[in-house]
Amino acid sequence: DQQVKQNSPSLSVQEGRISILNCDYTNSMFDYFLWYKKYPAEGPTFLISISSIKDKNEDGRFTVFLNKSAKHLSLHIVPSQPGDSAVYFCAASEYSGGGADGLTFGKGTHLIIQP
Amino acid sequence: KAGVTQTPRYLIKTRGQQVTLSCSPISGHRSVSWYQQTPGQGLQFLFEYFSETQRNKGNFPGRFSGRQFSNSRSEMNVSTLELGDSALYLCASSDRDLYGYTFGSGTRLTVV
Numbered sequence: 589d590q591q592v593k594q595n596s597p598s599l600s601v602q603e604g605r606i607s608i609l610n611c612d613y614t615n616s617m618f619d620y621f622l623w624y625k626k627y628p629a630e631g632p633t634f635l636i637s638i639s640s641i642k643d644k645n646e647d648g649r650f651t652v653f654l655n656k657s658a659k660h661l662s663l664h665i666v667p668s669q670p671g672d673s674a675v676y677f678c679a680a681s682e683y684s685g686g687g688a689d690g691l692t693f694g695k696g697t698h699l700i701i702q703p
Numbered sequence: 704k705a706g707v708t709q710t711p712r713y714l715i716k717t718r719g720q721q722v723t724l725s726c727s728p729i730s731g732h733r734s735v736s737w738y739q740q741t742p743g744q745g746l747q748f749l750f751e752y753f754s755e756t757q758r759n760k761g762n763f764p765g766r767f768s769g770r771q772f773s774n775s776r777s778e779m780n781v782s783t784l785e786l787g788d789s790a791l792y793l794c795a796s797s798d799r800d801l802y803g804y805t806f807g808s809g810t811r812l813t814v815v
Contacts (some may be wrong), residue, residue, distance in 0.1 A: 624806075629808065630808050631732075631807050631808045632793070634805070677746060679746075690736055690750075692748065694748035
């Protein structure tokens with residue numbers, strides 16, 4: 589059972605426009621969400637995160653929105669740049685107080701920024 | 704500050720063999736986690752070590768094991784390799800309980 593789902597395997601966006609990557613989760617115990625970016629032959633790089641007590645977090649061109657009632661989060665990139673072309677992973681965690689449960693990842697969305 | 708270092712970068716092994724992968728975390732980081740990335744399953748959590756103790760384990764068979772040394776370096780071992788174990792194995796370290804994971808570049812394991 590996949591607890592974190594990224595239903596779009598790929599997304600193509602024109603340079604300068606907004607990129608919106610979506611993520612759904614099923615485990616209501618998740619209370620922290622993260623987005624990672626991954627280039628080929630490299631490990632994932634942390635982008636931005638959000639706690640379940642918030643519904644929005646911004647960092648420069650990146651904004652993450654969380655809708656807890658819908659168990660949905662999205663990553664907005666504005667404006668999109670060629671260097672943003674990569675695979676984006678959504679991840680979630682359930683803090684069990686005293687130990688890390690590890691991150692549960694979605695399968696990723698390959699974002700392609702077209703010139 | 705040096706990042707998370709994983710060795711070797713690439714490895715080819717034969718079915719039935721065993722393999723040991725190494726991870727050196729960022730200096731000062733005491734938490735080390737391991738993940739397996741495959742095209743079909745994405746990134747899956749293997750286990751996490753903190754101060755030489757395994758704190759949590761994902762849903763993988765007992766052929767997958769790990770350990771952490773007093774200097775926080777970690778090793779992951781896979782015994783009796785199967786073709787399906789071919790994957791990118793990623794290590795991540797953190798200086799806090801959960802947040803702020805930094806990943807290494809991974810070890811690409813191919814089982815033939």
